[in-house]
Amino acid sequence: MSEKITINFTVNGEKEQREAVVGHTLLRFIRNELHLTGVKEGCGIGECGACVVLLDGKPVNSCLVLAVELDGRELVTIEGLSKNGELDRVQQAFIDHAAFQCGYCTPGMILSARALLDRKPNPTDADIDEALSGNLCRCGAYQEIRGAIKASSGK
Ligand code: FES
Ligand code: FES
The missing domain is CATH 1.10.150.120 ([2Fe-2S]-binding domain)
Structure with a gap:
């Protein structure tokens, strides 16, 4: 069975606590666990940028980051950019x-x-x-x- 770790983080301004499978990528976690599917998988090896999200305000390729690395950090996905119904x-x-x-x-x-x-x-x-x-x-x-x-x- 896959080992899981409890992680605490903020996603698009909301605090969350979830279980993350050790070894799963942040990309997989965002799409499959948070069900935020704006982020895309292209190459899966850090070369295309389709999977970019903001971690503590910095763009990262979420296919190269582990889900457990989200612990204690602030995540913004494309779904979090619009505010009060207005696009960024x-x-x-x-x-x-x-x-x-x-x-x-x-x-x-x-x-x-x-x-x-x-x-x-x-x-x-x-x-x-x-x-x-x-x-x-x-x-x-x-x-x-x-x-x-x-x-x-x-x-
Ligand atoms: S999917 Fe291409 S850089 Fe992540
Ligand atoms: S890959 Fe189609 S619009 Fe950029």
Whole structure:
């Protein structure tokens, strides 16, 4: 039988206590235990960014983090970005700029962009490229994605 550990954490502003299977990834825990399915699995080996979530405000590839590492930390998923029924500015800008096609990369892209703008409200093009360097878009919507992030800057 798989060993489980009790973990305490905050997810999208709510405190939670859950059992996490030792050895399971954070990605698997978020999708299967928390039932937050905005986060996606692409490569499973840290190369595509589809699984990005914010841990203590920093973007991480949740396929490379263990679920038990969530203990004592603050998790934000794409479901937690909108507030009081209003989309986050970055989410709205992605819609306004048609910054997606299939949408598979979009939650990870938006969370990486959110983390960048929290850290640097007026990023340069180079800052944007660097912040998104771990997020791949197989549809090639990079130009629109950059445009959406630029439009979300400085506010
Ligand atoms: S699924 Fe995690 S980086 Fe690709
Ligand atoms: S919009 Fe399809 S992978 Fe980015």
